Amino acid sequence: MKLASVNNKQGMEMVQVAILIAIAIALGLVFKSQIGAFVNKVFGDLLGSSF
Numbered sequence: 001m002k003l004a005s006v007n008n009k010q011g012m013e014m015v016q017v018a019i020l021i022a023i024a025i026a027l028g029l030v031f032k033s034q035i036g037a038f039v040n041k042v043f044g045d046l047l048g049s050s051f
Helices: 002-030 032-048
Strands: none
């Protein structure tokens, strides 16, 4: 009986990880242009600065 409990917990953890990955992908798709503009600005500023 204990083995079934361990497998059930691992299955639930996998479902939680899958849901978090799906949420991250969805947010990335929704904010794709804003994220791209932010990354371009940051790298542009880094490359344009003189240390």
